[in-house]
Amino acid sequence: MKSPEPGSWRRxxxxxxxxxxxxxxxxxxxxxxxxxxxxxxxxxxSSGNLVDRLKLVVVxxxxxxxxxxxxxxxxxxxxxxxxxxxxxxxxxxxxxLDIKFDRxxxxxxxxxxxxxxxxxxxxxxxxxxxxxxxxNLPAVPSAFAAALREKIGRPLQxxxxxxxxxxxxxxxxxxxxTWRDMIPIGLADKRALLVLxxxxxxxxxxxxxxxxxxxxxxxxxxxxxxxxxxxxxxxMFVTIGIGVILLLxxxxxxxxxxxxxxxxxxxxxxxxxxxxxLLTRHEVxxxxxxxxxxxxQQGIILRGFSRFVMTARQARSSHKNDSSKNFxxxxxxxxxxxxxxxxFLKQEGRGLIQIPTSSRFSAISKYSMRMxxxxxxxxxxxxxxxxxxxxxxxxxxxxLLWIPVSLLHIVKTWQHAGYHYTDEGLVRRSGTLGxxxxxxxxxxxxxxxxxxxxLQRRKGLAxxxxxxxxxSVRIPFIEHATANRLRDYILYKVESSDKAWH
Amino acid sequence: xxxxxxxxxDDLPGMEDxxxxxxxxxxxxxxxxxxxxxxxxxxxGATFISVFLHFPLMQSTIxxxxxxxxxxxxxxxxxxxxxxxxxxxxxxDIVFRSGVIWRSVTAIPYNRIQHxxxxxxxxxxxxxxxxxxxxxxxxxxxxLKIDGLDAEIAEQLRIYVLDKVGVSIEIA
Numbered sequence: 149m150k151s152p153e154p155g156s157w158r159r160x161x162x163x164x165x166x167x168x169x170x171x172x173x174x175x176x177x178x179x180x181x182x183x184x185x186x187x188x189x190x191x192x193x194s195s196g197n198l199v200d201r202l203k204l205v206v207v208x209x210x211x212x213x214x215x216x217x218x219x220x221x222x223x224x225x226x227x228x229x230x231x232x233x234x235x236x237x238x239x240x241x242x243x244x245l246d247i248k249f250d251r252x253x254x255x256x257x258x259x260x261x262x263x264x265x266x267x268x269x270x271x272x273x274x275x276x277x278x279x280x281x282x283x284n285l286p287a288v289p290s291a292f293a294a295a296l297r298e299k300i301g302r303p304l305q306x307x308x309x310x311x312x313x314x315x316x317x318x319x320x321x322x323x324x325x326t327w328r329d330m331i332p333i334g335l336a337d338k339r340a341l342l343v344l345x346x347x348x349x350x351x352x353x354x355x356x357x358x359x360x361x362x363x364x365x366x367x368x369x370x371x372x373x374x375x376x377x378x379x380x381x382x383x384m385f386v387t388i389g390i391g392v393i394l395l396l397x398x399x400x401x402x403x404x405x406x407x408x409x410x411x412x413x414x415x416x417x418x419x420x421x422x423x424x425x426l427l428t429r430h431e432v433x434x435x436x437x438x439x440x441x442x443x444x445q446q447g448i449i450l451r452g453f454s455r456f457v458m459t460a461r462q463a464r465s466s467h468k469n470d471s472s473k474n475f476x477x478x479x480x481x482x483x484x485x486x487x488x489x490x491x492f493l494k495q496e497g498r499g500l501i502q503i504p505t506s507s508r509f510s511a512i513s514k515y516s517m518r519m520x521x522x523x524x525x526x527x528x529x530x531x532x533x534x535x536x537x538x539x540x541x542x543x544x545x546x547x548l549l550w551i552p553v554s555l556l557h558i559v560k561t562w563q564h565a566g567y568h569y570t571d572e573g574l575v576r577r578s579g580t581l582g583x584x585x586x587x588x589x590x591x592x593x594x595x596x597x598x599x600x601x602x603l604q605r606r607k608g609l610a611x612x613x614x615x616x617x618x619x620s621v622r623i624p625f626i627e628h629a630t631a632n633r634l635r636d637y638i639l640y641k642v643e644s645s646d647k648a649w650h
Numbered sequence: 651x652x653x654x655x656x657x658x659x660d661d662l663p664g665m666e667d668x669x670x671x672x673x674x675x676x677x678x679x680x681x682x683x684x685x686x687x688x689x690x691x692x693x694x695g696a697t698f699i700s701v702f703l704h705f706p707l708m709q710s711t712i713x714x715x716x717x718x719x720x721x722x723x724x725x726x727x728x729x730x731x732x733x734x735x736x737x738x739x740x741x742x743d744i745v746f747r748s749g750v751i752w753r754s755v756t757a758i759p760y761n762r763i764q765h766x767x768x769x770x771x772x773x774x775x776x777x778x779x780x781x782x783x784x785x786x787x788x789x790x791x792x793x794l795k796i797d798g799l800d801a802e803i804a805e806q807l808r809i810y811v812l813d814k815v816g817v818s819i820e821i822a
Contacts, residue, residue, distance in 0.1 A: 440788075463787050463788055464788060593762075594758075594762045594786040594787055594788055595756060595757060595758040595759070595762065595786055595794065596756070596757050597754050597755065597756040597757075598754065598755045599749075599752060599753070599754040600752070600753045600754075601751070601752050602751060602752075605753070615786065615788065616788060617786075617787035617788035618788060619788065632664065632665065633662075635665075635755075635757065636662045636663065636664050636665070637662060639742070639743055639757055639759060640662050640663075642759045642761065642762060643742040643743060643759045643760075643761065645761075649762070649787075650787070
């Protein structure tokens with residue numbers, strides 16, 4: 149079990165049952181409607197004491213889930229062959245997976261709190277290609293995972309850097325996050341808004357309560373304490389609002405702790421590796437050569453902290469748009485971002501400045517604002533005119549408020565858009581309140597399109613769209629001649645490059 | 651011997667005077683027939699509404715004008731759009747242009763092509779045309795698809811491109 153050398157079929161640790169249990173529960177929750185509907189139907193159809201029945205159903209369900217997990221563990225076998233990992237699984241429906249080493253882009257591991265005591269990990273293989281099945285090896289010793297990573301990583305590095313002889317690769321630490329870093333990570337997390345969306349029905353109810361309180365106080369206010377009533381109501385609103393925001397911030401920061409506690413980033417030769425997490429430890433790795441685009445992102449909150457999120461994206465399979473192919477560094481300073489970019493893109497990335505405030509960026513044409521302005525001015529005018537003529541209500545004029553807001557949005561988006569390029573790659577900048585810059589190397593481009601709308605044709609402009617294996621990057625409203633020159637140069641770079649793009 | 655001649659940027663091959671290859675002449679007809687069949691749906695809808703639902707004459711007429719107008723524009727559109735499409739097979743890449751209102755020019759280098767596919771529907775076969783599809787990695791926003799090639803040319807192109815891809819192909 150300790151060695152990943154080619155061998156016979158074997159089982160993982162019985163603790164893999166936990167993994168299958170978790171997976172099963174996740175599936176049940178994901179398909180909650182389908183899973184619970186039959187149970188509900190049975191409950192409703194049957195007569196008798198509902199509580200007793202419910203108890204029975206819960207007990208039966210728990211037993212079923214546990215039995216299923218045990219069975220799945222029992223039928224799960226894997227084998228390390230010469231050049232691939234073989235997995236056989238399935239209780240009724242047998243499945244055999246054959247993951248070739250050279251298709252594996254990275255080996256990621258996860259370690260929950262129980263596994264940590266026993267030094268076990270769950271290995272997941274990050275593969276490039278069309279297959280939707282990604283293999284997992286649950287509950288294997290972490291030494292085994294490390295050895296497997298070593299074994300699979302070796303041929304990759306040999307192919308990637310032919311001129312580097314067998315050197316002993318030392319792990320070089322690049323970044324370690326402390327608890328203080330969790331605050332910007334948590335606050336900048338957009339998922340907090342999702343929580344808000346889930347909580348908002350609850351808030352609605354709260355709002356009703358507040359309404360009635362205000363109505364009551366107003367009523368009593370008419371009997372003398374008017375001043376206090378209104379002030380009290382407003383205060384209550386403000387307090388509740390601040391409370392909700394604080395609560396969200398705290399949940400969000402707690403989530404940051406869960407995912408990124410003790411986050412550390414290192415470079416092992418050509419492989420980028422990170423681990424971190426409070427209860428479940430995630431270990432992620434990515435080969436530097438596989439980076440397709442490098443993204444630096446700064447939302448309005450991170451702008452306040454002058455921090456960035458850095459994401460390295462690798463080729464994604466065509467069927468799904470999953471983010472598991474991304475390598476995220478949740479918070480970096482400007483200096484660190486520059487240093488990391490130098491390490492990741494090496495010599496070729498020289499001069500590809502990603503810091504959005506850099507003076508290197510050229511603006512795109514102001515004509516990019518024309519269409520959005522036309523739409524965002526005409527549409528509210530039209531809606532206002534129609535509503536006013538039908539309803540005759542001056543409140544229709546409120547629609548006109550849309551115009552200044554959208555104009556501000558359009559102008560900001562134009563101001564934040566920009567691009568710059570060197571002999572080896574280009575950087576695009578975008579964003580409205582914050583910034584996002586994406587850097588890419590020409591030689592990794594898959595295909596190029598120059599697109600022109602009627603307005604662009606009249607003004608001698610064009611949109612350049614560069615397709616990477618990780619998605620496309622668009623530079624809108626630049627000079628047509630520039631777009632053509634860039635396209636021809638990119639094609640020359642791609643066609644004369646003998647380096648692997650992946 | 652290793653050579654590393656300096657490349658003058660102005661000498662890079664451009665796309666100003668390319669000899670754009672046209673699609674199969676029958677392709678316009680093929681698209682028109684397809685569009686005509688599609689345009690039957692709103693016409694049938696208009697007929698149904700005005701005859702069976704006893705719509706007032708005024709509304710029915712408007713409906714009819716809309717349906718017929720749509721049919722005319724839709725059926726004649728391929729006459730405008732198909733001639734705008736064209737392709738050029740170059741030594742290192744294949745270039746395709748299309749679009750009437752939004753015009754695009756796309757280039758795919760052979761050393762980025764993952765696989766090549768030709769296909770034709772029974773409808774295509776009737777007009778002797780075929781579709782050539784070139785796939786690159788990532789697959790964002792659909793890969794390059796050239797409809798309306800002469801079936802024989804499509805097959806020749808497939809073999810030519812495969813040959814070009816040949817050495818450099820390595821499935822990721």
